[in-house]
Amino acid sequence: MKTKAYLYIISAAVCWGLIGLFVRTLAAQGFSSMQIVALRSLAAAICVTLPLLQSGSAALRIRLRDLWLFVGTGICSLVFFNYCYFNAMQQTSLAVAALLLYTAPVFVMLMSLLCFGEAFTRTKALALLLTFSGCACVTGVFGSSLTLTLSGLLYGLGSGFGYALYSIFGKYAVRKYSSLTITAYTFYLALAASWPLADFDYQRLAAINLQAIGSTLGLGLLCAVLPYLLYTKGLEQIEAGQASILATIEPFVAAAVGVIFFAEALTPVKIIGMGLIFAAIAVLNIRKA
Template identity: 40%
Template sequence: MKKVIPVIFIVISASLWGMIAIFVRKLTDAGFTPMEIVTIRVVTAAILLGLIGAVKYRPQMKIKFPDIGLFIGTGICSIVLFNWCYFSAINQMNLSLAVILLYTAPAFVTILSYLFLKEKMDATKILSVFATIAGCVLVAGVNLNATAAIRPIGVLIGLGAGFGYALYTIFGKFALKKYPTFTVTLYTFMVASLVLLPVTHLWDKWNLLISGEIVLYGIGLGLFPTVIAYLLYTKGLEKVEGSKAAIIATVEPVVATILSVFLYAEGFGAIQAVGTILILMSVLLINRPIKKYEINNKKRASIT
């Protein structure tokens, strides 16, 4: 059961990320740009985490200055980079293609985990990575007519989104060796906020920010798909390999697609159903119990 709980944490976090459109659409309708919405998200998260820390986790709010590089990794190289690349890619190409390039993240995590975290690269992981990417392609629904308009720079930026998305898992793994989940999550969003606030000049829309239901949607964006989601994902990373966590997290587009069907009456056809099945099968495959004979074979291999 202890092995299942971290996986459940990651699934819940990915499901919460899949709900982000509920908040983003409302804030977009209110007149905020994509990067302003990202700034609302990280700043609100940093404030909420700071309040939680002040009340309950004061000892966990301390870090050593040389370790700030870890949070530059999670906050700037991941959160800021992947959001900038993702929104830039959307401006360069069809939305579905930008989504697909974003979800190359499991492939990046698997390679980077092998190189820097010394995680094993086996056939199951490779198969799961390819299956999740294929599943995301189908769920996103590729518009083949739009592929002719793709420019190489757009593809590179889109891959940058996937790479940046992957870096949270890598830097997060290193940070968790020194700090607890709360500390890693808090400083990730503090660092990201310090970068994004001066860039977006969000304070110019202060009157809009404090108006009516915008406050509630802003807090909701910072709380559910951000604070809670990242705390759960980071907690899951303590016990789950980075490559496996990235594959499990691809349930996010499945949840997002299902919500879009029920909340916004968007289409869901056979192709999306096949993609959903591929993703879920990959998650099950990567988390299948290791049988006794497989363990014995691994022990024999290590001896020889």
């Protein structure tokens, strides 16, 4: 049973790792970071609504008192972490911003201890150490000159905290709702929050070309709906802390995308980092957490 959950989480991370393919295309056409978030949320909301309608009205029903769960996954997590992450990238190097984003498993472990009573074991500590070291190698921190302001640090840590919140709110939500319902309302709330902040030029938006439409659909379906469905499904069967560590295969995939599609260098340090991330996953699978 847990093997399936591991595969769900890892598959979700692989999908998230492909996001750079579509984001770079949209950014090259002049869309801002928040506009890309809003377009992704719009495409995801549309894509997830189709299977919801086929599932019947029951899948669309939520209790009003449970709305806070989806405010948590959609606004507190999805919109907040993107806002912080994009600001961190502007105020520090991309490598440092990415590394600070992957403090998320630490936040998940601490919050899971408080919210769910999940034990913080030596196995998890080892997996966290391997994960953080691997992410540092893959993002290129060891080979870059570190420039870090206080605001850059706070935005970076905020992105990691926001990223972690999905695992926490999602763990509560799977006790009451299906992964399809959770994913749908996550993006409905994310769309409601991000669209007013995007400041679109609607004349320009109306003239959007096929390449941008394809990239938006790729972001919405392949890099949003599918991975969030898989990740939420995995949360039904394993601890939030384990899921968060497994999901850090994402920077490995992102690095591979950079090498294959954008001719980015594959350095020995990056290879070591990829190996460390895989080692963290192996530790969680081989030893009982």
